[in-house]
Amino acid sequence: MSSSEFLQLLPDMLKAFYETLYMVGISLGVAIVLGIPIGILLFVSDRGLFSENRTLNVVVGFVANMIRSIPFLILLVLLLPFTHWILGTTIGPTAAAVPLSVAAIPFYARLVEASLREVNKGVIEAAVAMGAKPWLIIREVLLPEAKSGIISGLTITAISLIGFSAMAGTVGGGGIGDLAIRFGYYRYDNQVLFTTVILLIVLVQIIQHIGDWAARKVDKR
Template sequence: MLLDSITSILPDLNKAFFETTYMVAISLTISLLAGLPLGVILFVTDRGLLFENLYIKHAAGLLVNLIRSVPFIILLVALLPLTQFITGTTIGPKAASVSLSVAAIPFFARLIESSLREIDKGVIEAAIAVGASPWMIIREVLLPEAKPGIVQAITITAISLIGYSAMAGIVGGGGIGDFAIRFGYYRYDNTIMITTVLLLIIIVQLLQLLGDQLARKVNKR
């Protein structure tokens, strides 16, 4: 009976899995492209660093903190007009990826900033001593030294996006969260709820394992 129930939901569960993968892939890519430079800016504009500018530092930090302080479900609803403008719709995985991206960018940027702060200041001072330009230091010193932290930041962001994408299902974003709500919660079907929870646990564990192994591989220290 249980096996028949699980078998019957496999097509819908498979669709939901790929919708979640689609949402996370889009938002993670955007967060990498925007969050990495933002994190670098937050670091290098701080006091005593390469491009010290406290106005930019505080302005960027304020923007990051403002977005991060808003609960995702509220952010999701608040960004519906922007979502409509960008994607032409407010439902589906593509629409949900807009809010996911906005939430992930500042989160990833702070993780990048933290990774850069773990770099030994002596490495930066040595690069300055040999005449390296600020841009060369960022490209050849900071980012390579921070590789393990960056990999871990990507892993943490991807896992967080999976959780956010489940919440996006509440407003019709699609994916595993939407599947669990429509087929499990509304129909009081515990089999579906348990199956989706187990699937999410497996995905998160695999991502964390992959991220940890990759971080160890790129760690040259």
């Protein structure tokens, strides 16, 4: 690829980079809003906890595991009718954000649950013994104690979503994956493919660095 060809392709690369950030940003926001409560629900409803409800725990856990077990590309195709029903289209980054969000919610919920399991049981038992209400224990004990792990889980989720968003590009979802397919694969331009890979690597490194810094900042240990 000559320098002139690269300059001609630069606007498309910038647009693809923005679309990737847009898709990941929406799905990550949805994962935070819904994934954290579901993760908390999975934890507090488990056996031996202060809001034990085995039926609820099994049902929510089964649904989360079922969604997580479906490969994203298949999930993307399965959700096309649902995406069309919500948005009226299945093309573009906004449409791609729907299956990305569906994949992100149970993924992040399980990471939140795992972070809560790292909280010292003695602290929880002390709060229960003092007569604290469940919502107060969640707000004042569980979330502050598990904050570092929750942030680390968010970092892992964001990086996974970047990979998923690249797959969304194969069915017209836009973003860096779409650019790699249209300009790299179909036109047999390896330089475009390498450039998109470098963009993804840089983006992942930035997110990982920010996530690690934030997790260390709130870690009480």
